[in-house]
Amino acid sequence: MSGQCYGLKRAHQLSRIGVWVAGALTLASVALISFDVIMRKLFNWSLGGADELSGYAFAISTSWAFAFVVLERANVRVDILYQYFSVRVAAFIDWLSLVALATFLGVMTRYAYEVLATSWLQNATANSSLATPLWIPQGLWLVGLLWMSAVLILMLLRSSIAFVKGDLETVRDIAGIKFAADEAREEALIGKRRVEEHRQP
Numbered sequence: 001m002s003g004q005c006y007g008l009k010r011a012h013q014l015s016r017i018g019v020w021v022a023g024a025l026t027l028a029s030v031a032l033i034s035f036d037v038i039m040r041k042l043f044n045w046s047l048g049g050a051d052e053l054s055g056y057a058f059a060i061s062t063s064w065a066f067a068f069v070v071l072e073r074a075n076v077r078v079d080i081l082y083q084y085f086s087v088r089v090a091a092f093i094d095w096l097s098l099v100a101l102a103t104f105l106g107v108m109t110r111y112a113y114e115v116l117a118t119s120w121l122q123n124a125t126a127n128s129s130l131a132t133p134l135w136i137p138q139g140l141w142l143v144g145l146l147w148m149s150a151v152l153i154l155m156l157l158r159s160s161i162a163f164v165k166g167d168l169e170t171v172r173d174i175a176g177i178k179f180a181a182d183e184a185r186e187e188a189l190i191g192k193r194r195v196e197e198h199r200q201p
Contacts, residue, residue, distance in 0.1 A: 063144025
């Protein structure tokens with residue numbers, strides 16, 4: 001296995017951890033809001049700040065899930081014409097989509113950093129009863145964007161090398177649109193692994 005393949009595999013493992021943490025954060029915010037609504041309805045009492053904290057949780061969990069989504073090729077792509085392209089043209093479009101996504105995310109991450117730096121320098125707090133120091137949620141949000149940027153750079157590097165070498169199948173596996181057949185094949189491999197694990201003493 002090449003170093004780049006290992007890098008993508010490792011990135012996938014770390015991104016899976018990130019998406020589990022993001023999911024737990026989302027569930028925690030749901031529980032907090034549910035508790036707040038029930039307390040208001042039954043006892044006319046509110047925790048205060050549940051909506052604010054859930055907003056932070058949504059932003060952070062979303063950014064932490066980005067990398068896993070892209071590695072799984074679960075991001076939305078319009079494939080009306082894609083399926084009619086030749087293999088080489090489709091591979092180039094897959095590579096180009098990574099370039100476009102990396103460019104967009106690079107700009108977004110830069111401005112996210114500037115927002116965080118401003119909040120840190122000005123010691124800014126939320127205009128709410130909690131008065132949350134804004135650098136905390138903004139910093140956690142930025143961590144997700146930075147990790148996504150690192151993953152995209154790794155994917156772009158690996159797919160660029162594969163494209164130059166003419167390894168179009170690797171380009172498709174990294175950046176291509178996932179069709180129903182791909183998902184069925186992955187599910188079959190997962191099922192096969194589970195059967196083999198079950199047979200082991």
